[in-house]
Amino acid sequence: MSTHRKLIPLAALLVCLAAPRARAELPPMLVGASYQFSIPIGNTYNYTPPVSWRGIGLDVATFVRRDLAVGLAFGWNVFHENTTSTISLKGTDISGNQDRTLNVWPTLVNARWFPKISSNRDIQPYIGANVGGYIIERYLGVGLTAAQETHYHFGLAPEIGCFFQNPVGAVFLNARYNMAFAAGGVPFQQFLSISLGYAWER
């Protein structure tokens, strides 16, 4: 018993001393900026078929465990199509020069899991899940007439990616499958965004 009485305070002291060290070992908050291109799918493809080469992303993440980070993801993806195809609106067929644009602003919270595949973590893959909202502005201009509507869509986005670390930060590459559910008469939207960016510690 006496041995136990001595060991318990010693263990408590070790825990207290070790705790700040353990916290210090957790990676600090990461900030990442990325260029994105996006491949439209489904209804998004039907409205604006071309691949979007215009997109940016901003990610903020903090590690709650050594292998688990939670964060926020913001972005701006622009899909655009100029076409002369005929469209049908409320029983009327309309042809003319059309400008179709989708401005998509994802605002997501996410969790990312970083499995340990090597001791130095120079190459660190991860999988993640995003949930949140997509602000989607849909523009259609035909001739002298234009219509625009903006809605907030609930959405989900599974994600897979990899960090390539260097002494001052990390290059990252990821793919995110964005799914924005129907809202305000705008149907379910989907697109796959590929991001190439740089992350650094704050």
Add this chain to the structure above:
Amino acid sequence: MSRTGKRLAPTILGLGILLAACHPTGAEYVTDLDVVATTHDATFDFATPTTYTRPDRIVLIEGDTNPGGNPDYLPADLTQLILSTFDNEMSAIGYQKVAITASPNLAVSIAALKVTNVSYYYGYWCGYWGWYYPCYPYYPPVVGVSTYVVGSLIIDLGPYAATPPDNTAYRGAWTAVIRGIQTGNNNTDRTRIVNGISQAFIQSPYLGKP
């Protein structure tokens, strides 16, 4: 933030914003504004009729310039171009033009609509104390005015009736609106008219014989 991050972040963000902001929008040429719209009665059987009739002149709707007088009409050369283009398209899908006395199956009316849009701005002056007092117009006044003309061709097609309906409401079966036929350049406008009429038939595959 690391030094590399500080250096790269603005570059990545700047490049992204530039790419996102530079997408093309709006019309570059006047023909980009041309629109052809068609609508039809889905219950009407377009395969049964074989003949149609139409007037030989096209009414020009351009404000009431002569109240109580006769309506204005399009010039003869333009009328000829529109009617011959229309007749060719109708013939190509199996409808034959006949005189109104031959009891045609279909009747066609064609009208041109010319609208002059005027926009203007009025110059105002707001000085240092514009925060506290209203702005005042320039003296002498500075007014900018711009105008543009939009011409449209309206084609209606419906079953022929020897006597007008009681309620004077004539039920059409097919309507085409061809907007963008008035730029002031005759050559361009003539091409646009022909293309517009052809497009109206192209996008209406339900017309004519199967």
